[in-house]
Amino acid sequence: MPKILKTLLPWLLVPAFFFVGLQVGPRVANWYHAAFPPPAYTTGDHAALYAKAGTPVVLYATTTCPYCAKVRKLFAAHGVRYTEYKIDTDANANREFLARKGIGVPLLYIGDRRIDGYREDAILDALAALGGGAADRKS
Incomplete structure (x- = not known):
């Protein structure tokens, strides 16, 4: 793996994972609340x-x-x-x-x-x- 790619890869992956987390996180939370609703009382x-x-x-x-x-x-x-x-x-x-x-x-x-x-x-x-x-x- 070229040295420049080793250097840039972490800088590219962090924003990518951050963006994926922003997109997927709320959907996972909604799924969780639908699967395990809070008790009525x-x-x-x-x-x-x-x-x-x-x-x-x-x-x-x-x-x-x-x-x-x-x-x-x-x-x-x-x-x-x-x-x-x-x-x-x-x-x-x-x-x-x-x-x-x-x-x-x-x-x-x-x-x-x-x-x-x-x-x-x-x-x-x-x-x-x-x-x-x-x-x-x-x-």
């Missing part, structure tokens, strides 16, 4: 939260979030009694939201389940597992 013991809230359904939301509005509408349609904490208008609610490692709204706690985001099927399944709820809303 996680489970845990949320008894302390429910004791404070007074209901077994808790919603962390903002006043302007369209998906939070969808959750409210879904709860109203099913007569679910829930406690809502508005993290954009209540500093204590925001602190609790951050302490619970919330990264987006809506953040729902239903029975033993934590649901991040609006996932209608997961919400309805959690409500069915919980046994529904009474029709009045606490805020």
